[in-house]
Amino acid sequence: MQNNNPLSPHIQIYNWNISSLISISHRIVGVINIFALTLICFWIVAIFFGGTTYEIIQRILESFFGKFLVIGITWSFSFHMLSEIRHLFWDMGYGFELKISKITGTVVIIGSFILTILIYLIGRQLI
């Protein structure tokens, strides 16, 4: 017999909190990173096609869109890495207390931006 009773609302009404937000972002960013890695592979492969191809890609990367892409990817890697470290601690059984998980969650979010800025500055040899 098919149950025709309605399904109670779920994601439509449930409050978000830091942990659930980071969890879903971790997944989305993970998928983005796969594409980013593929792009980086293409970039390296481009060297084999000689200087002109490499230069074209270089020009794209130096445009506004390219810079946005590079900084975006830097952030997505930073975020994924920090969030994964948080997961590693969880897998060892630490950090499950609500308060601590909230603090580590905030650290992941703020840390991902700080790490992005740091990598940018180091990459530009400004520090």
Next chain:
Amino acid sequence: MVQINLPENSKIQKGEYYKDKTGSKNIRKVNVYRWDPSTGEKPRIDTYEVDMNNCPSKVLDLLNKIKNEIDPSLAYRRSCSHGVCGSCAMNMDGKNGLACTKSHASIKGDINIYPLPHLKVLKDLIGDLSTLFKQYESIEPWLKNSKKDDGKENIQSRKDREKLDGYYECIMCACCSTACPSYWWNGDKYLGPAVLLQAYRWIIDSRDEERKERLKKVADELKLYRCHTIMNCTNACPKDLNPAKAIAEIKKMLATNY
């Protein structure tokens, strides 16, 4: 499967509006999910204006007041009203909890009350928890011990007993499981935080002799590893327990061949 949108028959309509008749100045609006199986209509949100001057402090008191004084057709589960039985678990202000322990003063703005998320609704605020209890049965939540009954106590050291703290208090209200997105999408296969916490409670009981079998039984890609540490369970638990940690401990035991 992940289905973000509600099915067509579950889409929520605007319901009736019950205006305050007491003439009180201290009024709050309470939006309540309603569905009546006898009419064949879609679920709706009814809004009640409630006189807060004569209302005790908890959300359950608020519902009782609505049922007693405004609309007797409202259906919800409740029993002990002291946070012990777990009957009045529901979604209040976007978060699962027990209506009898949740203070309505802690909710800002209008008070929104829904049944526990992603369940088949039986009526109004009552969700169908039969799948969850079947899963609970599947982990065999009772002591397995071959010792013959010799009329004496089954002794447990103080330290072993302490391991059960934070787990034996679970009242199976289902707030955690129905807060878990993984359980929403895979509720038929994934056991969910409530049942896994119970499983862990029996795995670590020093008097139980089937730890290995219990662990083996639960070690399944779908039953256990659908937990992605979203932490909604721990956030929701009205008894301040930590299902996420219990699940992580099971995973750790399996990883270390405990």
